[in-house]
Amino acid sequence: MVVRRGGSLEGRIASSEITPHEAFLNRRSFVAGAAALGVGALALRQVPGLIHSGAVHAQQKLATVASKYNVPDAQTPFAKATTYNNYYEFGTDKSDPAKNAHTLQTRPWTVEVSGLVKKKQTIDIDTMMKYRPMESRVYRHRCVEAWSMVIPWDGYSLGEFISAMDPLPSAKYVQFLSDDSNKDMPDKPGGFNWPYSEGLRMDEAMNPLCLLTFGCYGEALPNQNGAPVRVVSPWKYGFKNGKSIVKIVFTDKQPHTLWNDMAANEYGFYSNVNPNVDHPRWSQAHERRIDSSTFPRTVPTLMFNGYGDQVASLYTGMDLKKNF
Amino acid sequence: MPTRWIPSIKALVHGVCLLPLLKLIEMYRSGALGLMADPVNWITHFTGYWTLFLLLTTLAVTPARRLHPRLGNLVRFRRMLGLYAFFYATLHLSTYLFLFSGYDLPTVLSGVRAGHPGVVVDEWKAVWPTILDDLKKRRFIQVGIFAWVLLLALAATSPAFVLRWMGGKAWRRVHTLVYVAAASGCVHYWWLVKKGVRAPLPMTLALAALLLARVAWSARKRWRNSVANG
Numbered sequence A: 001m002v003v004r005r006g007g008s009l010e011g012r013i014a015s016s017e018i019t020p021h022e023a024f025l026n027r028r029s030f031v032a033g034a035a036a037l038g039v040g041a042l043a044l045r046q047v048p049g050l051i052h053s054g055a056v057h058a059q060q061k062l063a064t065v066a067s068k069y070n071v072p073d074a075q076t077p078f079a080k081a082t083t084y085n086n087y088y089e090f091g092t093d094k095s096d097p098a099k100n101a102h103t104l105q106t107r108p109w110t111v112e113v114s115g116l117v118k119k120k121q122t123i124d125i126d127t128m129m130k131y132r133p134m135e136s137r138v139y140r141h142r143c144v145e146a147w148s149m150v151i152p153w154d155g156y157s158l159g160e161f162i163s164a165m166d167p168l169p170s171a172k173y174v175q176f177l178s179d180d181s182n183k184d185m186p187d188k189p190g191g192f193n194w195p196y197s198e199g200l201r202m203d204e205a206m207n208p209l210c211l212l213t214f215g216c217y218g219e220a221l222p223n224q225n226g227a228p229v230r231v232v233s234p235w236k237y238g239f240k241n242g243k244s245i246v247k248i249v250f251t252d253k254q255p256h257t258l259w260n261d262m263a264a265n266e267y268g269f270y271s272n273v274n275p276n277v278d279h280p281r282w283s284q285a286h287e288r289r290i291d292s293s294t295f296p297r298t299v300p301t302l303m304f305n306g307y308g309d310q311v312a313s314l315y316t317g318m319d320l321k322k323n324f
Numbered sequence B: 001m002p003t004r005w006i007p008s009i010k011a012l013v014h015g016v017c018l019l020p021l022l023k024l025i026e027m028y029r030s031g032a033l034g035l036m037a038d039p040v041n042w043i044t045h046f047t048g049y050w051t052l053f054l055l056l057t058t059l060a061v062t063p064a065r066r067l068h069p070r071l072g073n074l075v076r077f078r079r080m081l082g083l084y085a086f087f088y089a090t091l092h093l094s095t096y097l098f099l100f101s102g103y104d105l106p107t108v109l110s111g112v113r114a115g116h117p118g119v120v121v122d123e124w125k126a127v128w129p130t131i132l133d134d135l136k137k138r139r140f141i142q143v144g145i146f147a148w149v150l151l152l153a154l155a156a157t158s159p160a161f162v163l164r165w166m167g168g169k170a171w172r173r174v175h176t177l178v179y180v181a182a183a184s185g186c187v188h189y190w191w192l193v194k195k196g197v198r199a200p201l202p203m204t205l206a207l208a209a210l211l212l213a214r215v216a217w218s219a220r221k222r223w224r225n226s227v228a229n230g
């Protein structure tokens, strides 16, 4: 099997202790990348329906700064990352969200912060977006269904936002509740415990890798990717990342999470990417890497999706086979 | 249906049954497959779906014939429909073996073209443990294989000379296994979707209706016989 080495993130980070030379290189590749993206976008726009299948999102360029958290893997084309989504509120087939998510109204939008915080408040999405400079971070994204993408997300560390919210010392977990209004999602399938609920342990949420995400590919998030705000914790399976968040709740107990409610033996609370713990239906040792090739290559899955250096210490002493 | 129509209808059925295959080839050729995010997954699902659909169509032949005396010769299409179901099942299984499993088909093909036929085996050695693991651990794979083996047996015993050799009664009894294959296909489908997903429901209801039609028919026949004999 030809294995595409997913070059280590660690090396990347070490080398990006910004020296002027590095900065120059970064800027140059950034400019080249931006130019390539621009040309690509122009070319793609000539093919109707390719990028914006059904005008699902209004294009909104985001101003971002470079980040040290980038993996060098080949990126997934925008058209693929925005037409292959698990967003069950808009249908259970992965092609459904791109077709149906146009009903989601992302303005006006507020996020209610409550639970164990000094001050409960409701924050407007535009205020939230401006709170910190947005970084563009290229992350690996591993779905529990054994496929993966490489996506440039735009946002800032969730931890910065959490600190600004002043949670009480008793807050041990943070829960993310997604939109489930009938207005935005008129055709939610039955049998699920809506709204979508996900959660992280506080120290996980504070890890700088955990990204409060407002965009991808330099644009505001398309609806099907979880507009206007979602979480991205790249060392966990994709479903851990709540989309279209309307409530953030600080709790002292582990919050319930939707997929764990559905099938506790299949989806644990932690759901860290772990090639040694199989899902009953999928081996987690490998993943189909969705990039620009016709047939995705199968590559080995890395522990913590390759982010072990940043996050492994969160789990020292824990049996990750039990706490899967 | 007049007998003289049969050859042209047969040609039509061949055409319709080959459409999914043509669509696959056309999507590959035009590059549409490459624009798809996860073509491996798509082909697996596409071929699986058509296998089950054709199996149910095969099962629908007998109840359809009973609707009207003039539909009797529909049975002339049953075997070919069943063979097409087996054909797509085999395509589905091959998709699993040579794409879904992680077998790197593109690299193998370019390797072979470049004069290194050994890659075929090397690649197989690399994915074999994954496949073995699936066979041992995953019940949706096990029941899928079971269904395919049944279809293989039915396809192998489908030629007219086998029927003659086995005798009509034994042959028909063996071939009721197609119901077991279809039911296993439905179970396979339910076991592979996530909890809460109801995509397999329409096919399952269709199978249930076909089974019911069969039960109802034999009940009616028994009742009629008892009336006639009583």
Ligand code: HEM
Residues within 6 Å of the ligand: B041, B044, B045, B046, B047, B048, B049, B051, B052, B055, B089, B092, B093, B096, B100, B141, B144, B145, B146, B147, B148, B151, B181, B185, B186, B188, B189, B192, B199
């Ligand atoms: C007669 C036999 C079979 C039938 C009727 C059948 C039918 C199906 C159907 C209906 C699907 C889902 C299609 C969809 O979502 O639209 C499917 C998926 C699948 N089948 Fe089969 N199948 C059969 C045999 C097999 C065999 C022998 C294997 C492999 C050893 C297999 C492996 C798979 C896999 C891997 C998937 C996709 C699972 C996933 O997405 O995770 N099937 N099949």
